[in-house]
Amino acid sequence: MSQRLIFEVGKPGRKGHSLPRCDVPVRGIEEIVPEEYLRSSDPELPQVSEVDAIRHFTALSRLNYGVDNGFYPLGSCTMKYNPKINEDVSRLAGFSGVHPALLDCAVQGCLELLYRTDLLLAEITGMARVSLQPAAGAHGELSGLMIMRANHEQNKEEQRKKIIIPDTAHGTNPASAAMVGYEVIEVKTDSRGNIDPAELRQLMSEEVAGLMLTNPSTLGLFEENIIEVAEIVHDSGGLLYYDGANLNAIMGITRPGDMGFDIVHLNLHKTFSTPHGGGGPGSGPVGVKKELVPFLPTPVIQYRNGQYMRDYEQPLSIGQVKSFYGNFAVVAKAYAYIMSMGAKGLRNVSKTAVLNANYLMNKLKEHFYLPYERTCMHEFVLSGQTQKEKGVSTLDMAKRMMDYGFHPPTVYFPLIVKEAMMFEPTETENREVLDEVAEILIRIAREVEESPELVKGAPYRTPIGRLDEVKAVREPILKWTPPRKNNE
Amino acid sequence: MRTPEGLKYTKEHEWVRMEEDLVYIGITDYAQDSLGDIVFIELPAEGDVLASGQTMGVVESVKAASDIYMPLSGKVKKVNNALLDNPESVNENPYDSWMIAIEPTDASELEALLNQDEYKKLCAKED
Structure with a gap:
C-alpha cells in the first residue's frame, strides 16, 4: 500500500473552509509588513477539502504502532503503558x-x-x-x-x-x-x-x-x-x-x-x-x-x-x-x-519488570546466544551471532518480528555485544503476551535454520517492505518538491 | 575474512602499510564487516599532527559510528578524500581504500603493531 503525501492528494482551488465576506476595510499586506519580509511567490500549501484532510491523517494514524497497540520491548527505553x-x-x-x-x-x-x-x-x-x-x-x-x-x-x-x-x-x-x-x-x-x-x-x-x-x-x-x-x-x-x-x-x-x-x-x-x-x-x-x-x-x-x-x-x-x-x-x-x-505499587512495578525480563530471557536463551549468563534486571541482551553465521543478521530478525505484529527490540546496542538484541518487556505485559512473544522469536530462530531467505526479505506484512537503509542515509529526500519544478 | 600478509594491524582493527617513506592507514575487512554498510567517513586534514592512539577520524554505518585511531604517531601527508563520496568502497575493498598516509614520527612504533598471525588470532577471539 502506498501512502500519498497530502500535497499529492489535492487539486488547485479545493479548500476545507468557507469564510464570510470581510466586513471591514481590507489593507494590503505590503502596507503592514516591510517588503524585505514579504515572500515573492505563494506558499505551496496542500489544497484539499476537509474530508480529504481528515482521511489523509486518519489513514496515517492507522499506520502508527505504539504501546497502546501492542508489545513494545525497546530496551533501555522503558516503553511502558501510560495509564x-x-x-x-x-x-x-x-x-x-x-x-x-x-x-x-x-x-x-x-x-x-x-x-x-x-x-x-x-x-x-x-x-x-x-x-x-x-x-x-x-x-x-x-x-x-x-x-x-x-x-x-x-x-x-x-x-x-x-x-x-x-x-x-x-x-x-x-x-x-x-x-x-x-x-x-x-x-x-x-x-x-x-x-x-x-x-x-x-x-x-x-x-x-x-x-x-x-x-x-x-x-x-x-x-x-x-x-x-x-x-x-x-x-x-x-x-x-x-x-x-x-x-x-x-x-x-x-x-x-x-x-x-x-x-x-x-x-x-x-x-x-x-x-x-x-x-x-x-x-x-x-x-x-x-x-x-x-x-x-x-x-x-x-x-x-x-x-x-x-x-x-x-x-x-x-x-x-x-x-x-x-x-x-x-x-x-x-x-x-x-x-x-503508591510506594508499594512502585516497588511492585520494579519487581514485575525484573520478573518479566527474566521470564522472557529464560524462554529465549536456548535459542539465541546469551553473552552474560546472569540474572538480569528489567532488560536483557541477546546476541544474534549464531544466526549471523547462517547469514541472517539481527536486523533481519528484527524486521521479521514486525510481520508477526510486534515492535522489534533495540538492536545493535549496547555496542560491546555483537548482533545485539536488547529486550525490555516492562511490567505492564502479562504472561500470555510474553509467552506469545517467546513463541514468535523461537519460530523466527527456526525460520533462520529452515528458510533463511524468508527472514532476510522481511518484513512482508507491513505497509512498506524492506527499506534501503544505506540509500536512505546517503541520499535522503527530506522535503516534497512540486512536480512542475522538476520539469523546469 | 581477508587478512593480507605484509600489513601491520591494530587491536582497534586498523591496517597499516609502509610504502616508501609514508605509512598508509585504513580499516580492516573485519572492521568493515562488523560495521555493515558505511555511509559517512570523516578524516583529518593534511598537515595535522596526531599522536598514536588519538582519534584520526570517524566511520559511520547504518548501525553505529566508530572512531578510527592513529596506529602510530605522525604528520598527515595525504588524505584520501575520494572515499568521502564513495564510502562503500571501504566495504568493497577495505585494503585498497586507504584513508590517510602519514609521515611517522618514529618508524619503530611499527614494530609494536600486530602481524598477520597475531591479528587473525585477535579476530578469532573476538568472534
Whole structure:
C-alpha cells in the first residue's frame, strides 16, 4: 500500500473552509509588513477539502504502532503503558488553563504539584532535591554535568576536565560530557558485565571530574561492585553521576543515593509512565545530594510561610535551563502515576519488570546466544551471532518480528555485544503476551535454520517492505518538491 | 575474512602499510564487516599532527559510528578524500581504500603493531 503525501492528494482551488465576506476595510499586506519580509511567490500549501484532510491523517494514524497497540520491548527505553488517569489529571482546568507567567499567588496548586513531585523523586532516588526543568533525558544529563562542573569550579578544581564513561553507556553520555567541555575516557566492561575496579582505580586522577554510570547497565545487569566503584571515585575527589534510564528496575528496592551517587537524572517518559518518543514531550529531572543543592537550576520551588514560591535567589545556581518550569503537564502526569501507584505499587512495578525480563530471557536463551549468563534486571541482551553465521543478521530478525505484529527490540546496542538484541518487556505485559512473544522469536530462530531467505526479505506484512537503509542515509529526500519544478 | 600478509594491524582493527617513506592507514575487512554498510567517513586534514592512539577520524554505518585511531604517531601527508563520496568502497575493498598516509614520527612504533598471525588470532577471539 502506498501512502500519498497530502500535497499529492489535492487539486488547485479545493479548500476545507468557507469564510464570510470581510466586513471591514481590507489593507494590503505590503502596507503592514516591510517588503524585505514579504515572500515573492505563494506558499505551496496542500489544497484539499476537509474530508480529504481528515482521511489523509486518519489513514496515517492507522499506520502508527505504539504501546497502546501492542508489545513494545525497546530496551533501555522503558516503553511502558501510560495509564489514562495521567491524562485526566494533566488536563484538569487548574493545570491546563494556567499561564506560566502568572504570579506565584495565582498558581499555588501548580507550584505545590511541582514541589511535591520534586520531593517524591528525591525520596525515590535518595537525593536531597530535584529540578524538574530539563525537557528530556539528555537535557537532564547536560544540566547534571553543569552542576558537576560548577561544584568543581567552586572548589577551585577547574583542572577536573575528564569524565569516565563505561563502554556500555548510552551515546548521550559522552555527547553531554563533550557539550560541557569534558574529555571522555572509556572504561571497559569485564566478562561479568561489571566495571573492573582495578582499571577504574588506574584511570582516576585529579583531572577526573567524575564517573557517569547507568545502573543497571544497558546490558540489563546490576553493577555488582557499585559500593567499591563509588569509593574509588570519591577517594580521588570525583563525583558519581547516575543515568536514570534504567531506574525502572530498582524503585523501592534500592536508591542511587544509597549506592553513593551524587547527581541523578530521571526520564519521566520512561520510568514514570508519561508518553515517550513521538508522543512526548519528555521530561528529564535532575536530582542532587545535599551538598550540590545550591547549584540546581533556578527557579527552585520552595515552601515558605505557608506559600509555594519560585526562588531565583540562588547565587551558585547554574541558572535556568528551560523556559518557565520545564514541561509542566508531563510532570503532572508523572505525579499522577506516582500517587496512583503508591510506594508499594512502585516497588511492585520494579519487581514485575525484573520478573518479566527474566521470564522472557529464560524462554529465549536456548535459542539465541546469551553473552552474560546472569540474572538480569528489567532488560536483557541477546546476541544474534549464531544466526549471523547462517547469514541472517539481527536486523533481519528484527524486521521479521514486525510481520508477526510486534515492535522489534533495540538492536545493535549496547555496542560491546555483537548482533545485539536488547529486550525490555516492562511490567505492564502479562504472561500470555510474553509467552506469545517467546513463541514468535523461537519460530523466527527456526525460520533462520529452515528458510533463511524468508527472514532476510522481511518484513512482508507491513505497509512498506524492506527499506534501503544505506540509500536512505546517503541520499535522503527530506522535503516534497512540486512536480512542475522538476520539469523546469 | 581477508587478512593480507605484509600489513601491520591494530587491536582497534586498523591496517597499516609502509610504502616508501609514508605509512598508509585504513580499516580492516573485519572492521568493515562488523560495521555493515558505511555511509559517512570523516578524516583529518593534511598537515595535522596526531599522536598514536588519538582519534584520526570517524566511520559511520547504518548501525553505529566508530572512531578510527592513529596506529602510530605522525604528520598527515595525504588524505584520501575520494572515499568521502564513495564510502562503500571501504566495504568493497577495505585494503585498497586507504584513508590517510602519514609521515611517522618514529618508524619503530611499527614494530609494536600486530602481524598477520597475531591479528587473525585477535579476530578469532573476538568472534
